[in-house]
Amino acid sequence: MNAELISVGTELLMGNIVNTNVAFLARECTAAGISVLHQVTVGDNMERLCDAIKTALERADIVILTGGLGPTKDDMTKEAAAKVAGRNIVRDAHSVERMLAYLKGSIYKEVPENNYRQADIIEGAQVLDNDNGIAPGIYVEDALGKKMFLLPGPPNELKPMFQAKVLPILMSFTDGILYSKMVKLGGISESVAETKILDLITAQTNPTIAPYAKNGQVWIRVTAKCSEEEEGRKILEPTICMLKERFGEAVFTLEEEVSLEEVLIGLLKERNMTVTTAESCTGGLLMGTLVNVSGASDVIHEAVVTYANEAKEKYLHVSHETLKRYGAVSEQTAYEMATGAAKLAGADAAVGITGIAGPGGGTKEKPVGTVYVGCYVNGVVTVEHYVFRGDRRKIREYSVNYAMDQLRRAILASH
Amino acid sequence: MNAELISVGTELLMGNIVNTNVAFLARECTAAGISVLHQVTVGDNMERLCDAIKTALERADIVILTGGLGPTKDDMTKEAAAKVAGRNIVRDAHSVERMLAYLKGSIYKEVPENNYRQADIIEGAQVLDNDNGIAPGIYVEDALGKKMFLLPGPPNELKPMFQAKVLPILMSFTDGILYSKMVKLGGISESVAETKILDLITAQTNPTIAPYAKNGQVWIRVTAKCSEEEEGRKILEPTICMLKERFGEAVFTLEEEVSLEEVLIGLLKERNMTVTTAESCTGGLLMGTLVNVSGASDVIHEAVVTYANEAKEKYLHVSHETLKRYGAVSEQTAYEMATGAAKLAGADAAVGITGIAGPGGGTKEKPVGTVYVGCYVNGVVTVEHYVFRGDRRKIREYSVNYAMDQLRRAILASH
Numbered sequence: 001m002n003a004e005l006i007s008v009g010t011e012l013l014m015g016n017i018v019n020t021n022v023a024f025l026a027r028e029c030t031a032a033g034i035s036v037l038h039q040v041t042v043g044d045n046m047e048r049l050c051d052a053i054k055t056a057l058e059r060a061d062i063v064i065l066t067g068g069l070g071p072t073k074d075d076m077t078k079e080a081a082a083k084v085a086g087r088n089i090v091r092d093a094h095s096v097e098r099m100l101a102y103l104k105g106s107i108y109k110e111v112p113e114n115n116y117r118q119a120d121i122i123e124g125a126q127v128l129d130n131d132n133g134i135a136p137g138i139y140v141e142d143a144l145g146k147k148m149f150l151l152p153g154p155p156n157e158l159k160p161m162f163q164a165k166v167l168p169i170l171m172s173f174t175d176g177i178l179y180s181k182m183v184k185l186g187g188i189s190e191s192v193a194e195t196k197i198l199d200l201i202t203a204q205t206n207p208t209i210a211p212y213a214k215n216g217q218v219w220i221r222v223t224a225k226c227s228e229e230e231e232g233r234k235i236l237e238p239t240i241c242m243l244k245e246r247f248g249e250a251v252f253t254l255e256e257e258v259s260l261e262e263v264l265i266g267l268l269k270e271r272n273m274t275v276t277t278a279e280s281c282t283g284g285l286l287m288g289t290l291v292n293v294s295g296a297s298d299v300i301h302e303a304v305v306t307y308a309n310e311a312k313e314k315y316l317h318v319s320h321e322t323l324k325r326y327g328a329v330s331e332q333t334a335y336e337m338a339t340g341a342a343k344l345a346g347a348d349a350a351v352g353i354t355g356i357a358g359p360g361g362g363t364k365e366k367p368v369g370t371v372y373v374g375c376y377v378n379g380v381v382t383v384e385h386y387v388f389r390g391d392r393r394k395i396r397e398y399s400v401n402y403a404m405d406q407l408r409r410a411i412l413a414s415h
Numbered sequence: 416m417n418a419e420l421i422s423v424g425t426e427l428l429m430g431n432i433v434n435t436n437v438a439f440l441a442r443e444c445t446a447a448g449i450s451v452l453h454q455v456t457v458g459d460n461m462e463r464l465c466d467a468i469k470t471a472l473e474r475a476d477i478v479i480l481t482g483g484l485g486p487t488k489d490d491m492t493k494e495a496a497a498k499v500a501g502r503n504i505v506r507d508a509h510s511v512e513r514m515l516a517y518l519k520g521s522i523y524k525e526v527p528e529n530n531y532r533q534a535d536i537i538e539g540a541q542v543l544d545n546d547n548g549i550a551p552g553i554y555v556e557d558a559l560g561k562k563m564f565l566l567p568g569p570p571n572e573l574k575p576m577f578q579a580k581v582l583p584i585l586m587s588f589t590d591g592i593l594y595s596k597m598v599k600l601g602g603i604s605e606s607v608a609e610t611k612i613l614d615l616i617t618a619q620t621n622p623t624i625a626p627y628a629k630n631g632q633v634w635i636r637v638t639a640k641c642s643e644e645e646e647g648r649k650i651l652e653p654t655i656c657m658l659k660e661r662f663g664e665a666v667f668t669l670e671e672e673v674s675l676e677e678v679l680i681g682l683l684k685e686r687n688m689t690v691t692t693a694e695s696c697t698g699g700l701l702m703g704t705l706v707n708v709s710g711a712s713d714v715i716h717e718a719v720v721t722y723a724n725e726a727k728e729k730y731l732h733v734s735h736e737t738l739k740r741y742g743a744v745s746e747q748t749a750y751e752m753a754t755g756a757a758k759l760a761g762a763d764a765a766v767g768i769t770g771i772a773g774p775g776g777g778t779k780e781k782p783v784g785t786v787y788v789g790c791y792v793n794g795v796v797t798v799e800h801y802v803f804r805g806d807r808r809k810i811r812e813y814s815v816n817y818a819m820d821q822l823r824r825a826i827l828a829s830h
Contacts, residue, residue, distance in 0.1 A: 013451045015441030016625065019434060022456075026430030036428045037463060039456035041437075048452060191527040194487050198529075201488055211487060212426055213569075221431070256431075277699075277720075283706025284692075284699025287720050291698025294774055294807055302726035304719050305692075305702050311717035359709055389517050391547050392709055394571055 001173055002035040004060035006052050008068035008077050009153060010043040021066050021158055028162060032170050033177035033225070034062065044074040053084045057146045062170070067153030069135035071114040077150055078138065081122060085142045088123040095119035095127060095136045102134055122150075128165040133157040137165060147173070179232025180207075180223035182256040183243045186216075186405030193218040196246050200239065207239050215394065216401030217260060249409055260401065261293050264408050268299040268349065271411065273378075276345035277303040278316050278337045280328065281355040281371065286400045302345050306337065316340025316352070329354050331372055331383045338374030338381050349411065350376040351403050357392045369395050373403045375410040382410055416588055417450040419475035421467050423483035423492050424568060425458040436481050436573055443577060446638050448589045449477065459489040461498075468499045472561045477585070482568030484550035486529040492565055493553065496537060500557045503538040510534035510542060510551045517549055537565075543580040548572040554584060562588070594647020595622075595638035597671040598658045601631075601820030608633040611661050615654070622654050630809065631816030632675060664824060675816065676708050679823050683714040683764065686826065688793075691760035692718040693731050693752045695743065696770040696786065701815045717760050721752070731755025731767070744769050746787055746798045753789030753796050764826065765791040766818050772807045784810050788818045790825040797825055 005025050011017050019041065026036045037060065042052045049068075056063040068077030082089050096119040103111055118135045121127055128137030130152060138150040149166055151158050185193055190213035194201075197220070201209050207224040220243060224235035244251055252263045268275050277287045287303040290296055304315045309328050312318040318336040326332040337352025355371030362368035369388040374381055384406050388398040420440050426432050434456065441451045452475065457467045464483075471478040483492030497504050511534040518526050533550045536542055543552030545567060553565040564581055566573050586592055600608055605628035609616070612635070616624050622639040635658060639650035659666055667678045683690050692702045702718040705711055719730045724743055727733040733751040741747040752767025770786030777783035784803040789796055799821050803813040 007454075012438075013441055013454065014445045015438040015443070015451075016627075018438045023427075023430040023433045026428055028430070030429045036430075037458065037460075038467075039422075039428065041454035043452065045452075052453075191486050191530055194529060195527045198488070210425060210489065212431070213485075221426075221429075279699070279703075281706075283703045283711075283715075284694070284701070284718060284720065285703035285706075286699070288694075288698045288700035288703045288811075291696075291700075291720075291722065292808060292811075294772075296698075297722055300698075300720075301723035302719065302721055302730070303699060304717065305699065305706075305715075306717055307706065307712055308716035315717070357706075357709075389548075391571065391575075393707060394547065396703075396707075 001033075001061045002037050003029050003062040003064055004038045004040065004056040005036060006056055006063060006065045007039070007041040008044065008049060008065060009041075010074070012041045013043045021153065021155055024155070024159060025064055025066070025162065028167065029064075029170070030178055032167060033174045034170060044068060044076060046076055046080060049076065049080040050084055053080055053148075057084065057142060057148070060146075062147045062149070062173070064149045064151065066151045066158055069118065069150060069152050071112070071118050071134075078120060078122060081138075081140070081148055081150055085122065085140060085148065087125075087140070089120050090123050091116065092119050092121045092127055092136070095121065098129060098136070099134050128161055130157055130161055131164070132160055137161050139166070139169060176225055176227050177229070177232070178223055179226050179229055179236065180221055181236055181240060181254045183220040183222060183240065183247070183251055184253045184258070184260070185218040185220070185247055185250040186252050186260055186408065187402055188218055188247070188250045190218050193220070193247070197243065200242065207236055209239065216398040249412060252405065252408060259292075260404050260408070261290050264404050265290060265293040265296050265299055267408060267411050273348035273411070274299050274301060274345070275349040275351070275407070276300070276341050276347040277350065278341035278352045279303070279305050280307055280312070280337070280353060281357040282353050282396050282399050282403075283307060285396055286351060286353060286403055289400050289404070301347075304341065304344065312337060315344055317343075327366075329356055329366055329370060329372060331385060334372035334374035334383045335381055338376040338383075342376040348378055349407060351407050352376075353399055353403055355395070355399060357395045357399075359392060371395070371399045371402075373399070373406050375407045377407070377410045377414045380410070380414060382406070416476045417452050418444050418477040418479055419453045419455065419471040420451060421471055421478060421480045422454070422456040423459065423464060423480060424456075425489070427456050427482075428458045436568065436570055439570070439574060440479055440481070440577065443582065444479075444585070446593055446595055446636065447582060447585050448591070448593050448640060449585060459483060459491060461491055461495055464491065464495040465499055468496060468563075472499065472557060472559075472563070475561075477562045477564070477588070479564045479566065481566045481573055484533065484565060484567050486527070486533050486549070493535060493537060496553075496555065496563055496565055500537065500555060500563065502540070502555070504535050505538050506531070507534050507536045507542055507551070510536065513544060513551070514549050543576055545572055545576060546579075547575055552576050552580060554581070591640055591642055592644070592647070593638050594641050594644055594651065595636055595671075596651055596655060596669045598635040598637060598655065598662070598666055599668045599673075599675070600633040600635070600662055600665040601667050601675055601823065602817055603633055603662070603665045605633050608635070608662070612658065615657065622651055624654065631813040664827060667820065667823060674707070675819050675823070676705050679819050680705060680708040680711050680714055682823060682826050688763035688826070689714050689716060689760070690764040690766070690822070691716070691756050691762040692765065693727075693756035693767045694718070694720050695722055695727070695752075695768060696772040697768050697811050697814050697818075698722060700811055701766060701768060701818055704815050704819070716762075719756065719759065727752060730759055732758075742781075744771055744781055744785060744787060746800060749787035749789035749798045750796055753791040753798075757791040763793055764822060766822050767791075768814055768818055770810070770814060772810045774807060786810070786814045786817075788814070788821050790822045792822070792825045792829045795825070795829060797821070
């Protein structure tokens, strides 16, 4: 079964708000085994709205509309859907009651007439009570048995209504579900990753394989169509196994919601290690990212940003000689930054980052994007040399992601 | 003139990512006087992609496609657009050169073949160079003179390309130009800002006034329809004047491309002041943000992340007594962090941030989102108490933006 999502609202067409509802609905439908093939956004315009609904009913089994159920004149989703389905609009006593109860003791002395419009539904439709607002949701089938859901636009009304009221109905339609894993890779470029699995991607049927680049990380989604989770796990197993085999330790997780920083912090906790950082070109972004992980305080106590050479000497005791002979952006400096940071914080692991984020400061030998990352792990130091492309922001984001992965690998390699 | 926006990507259909590009493009087109009547999202599927393009070309004057220009097999936007326009795909020597230059000396030893696919363009199309990535943008007209733009999906590539390369072309289509200023506010909430100008927003015709919330900043776009810039300036003047009057020093710039961190760094340079930071809950994000400004090294030499209490004592000499009596998240601690940081770095200005980013750690007196920011400016310290709402990430972003603005105001207030 497949669904089409129609978002209604001029504020979306004008870009005044970002459409988070559609991402939510798409994720939920996909997880429920319903493929979303089209997402459409139209404004509060009767003709274009009707056309969008007609088109959707022609090419999809399920049409989910969000927005345009409000009390004002430019809320016309119900009217449009009723028109296309050839049904009338009727006032729903049950919804009127709920609306009055909802507004009881609210700011209004008496309920404005146009609030009653929100209690109107499409004749013969099933009402989906709104537990977080006034406008009820509506589920209706057209003459050909195509299914239409009309849901309120406010996310805090839409999301709970979808999960509590719509999902159970959707589940009753589908035979199969989709089961997917996200193979996340660190320290590898999208093209290199892609090249390594081109054969698998070309041959894909079930499961499907789709790589995405994520500023210095590569995520590969592997999705199986199946009747239930256990079967899905079985279908995915060989592919996951091959990906692990081909990418080895570049794989840092198989879970969509697990981030590289979480894996890294988890690894440090598991080994009872503390970590610190000494950042130059990234200026605190690396530590700022690690601290994103709640509970990071177990392994992180302190860190320094040593942007100036003087600071590198003052805090990390990078030797003046090193800075003079090799420069602040050099393997030697990165090495001394990592060891110096570990000593300063008395930490078991430390990362030193120095590089040229640009736009200025590049040379022929050391172009903009040149970054050295030193990792100290229990006395062993490894330094990697990277050259990233892009603007200042991108170079710094890549630096953070590659540094985190380098530390992760260094910890795994240590005993 | 009207435009249709087509977003291409299975990750969008599956809801893996929120589509922020379409909001950006819609806002930009609307501001350019081009109405967006439809937004459509389709997956990496040749047939559905071609259908979407055909339909769009029938009902819109301009079709803007984003995504699907990457190096991988499932990137097929160019092929689809070429097919619909009845053109061939040709390899563009200029783009090959740029791609090789871009990748020169980068992480891969040799350029994977599939990167070359990104240098392919539609025959007879205009190439829009990508200054932040490999895939060039493409501008092509079909037989009927309908206009198609193919743009890369990554926001950091799309946005600069749109503003630098696409907007000028769009402008050449529309009679009259749009002249706009972005009044950016710091240290004020969106709802408060909106209330202050509700009358202006309600009465708006030319210029138009549109506020946007930006994680702790509020941006108000003021746009005039005019025949040329000078006229635009005249039309905007009274409105800009009223906004400045109503928001006073909350206004930190009128320029879209100028960021709060740039204003702050500029202010410090202008006053020959150095700045440092001592961060707890933000863990380096504040300094990481300041370092975004190229040339920040003139005013930034060092900073510390003092996440643990011990670190606050060790680096900043926050008194043990203070931490014990008032707690790490308190006005007193923020005060001592700011003064301690200034002393440690010998800086003229310093910011100390301590707060509860959550999800855990909140209490009745100090709920999650409680943040204290201390600003030291030439010996004078001010501490502000904030309570932000949202998840850990949002609370930390708000903290960074409010802290930057607090420092900006403190510097302006100092003599």
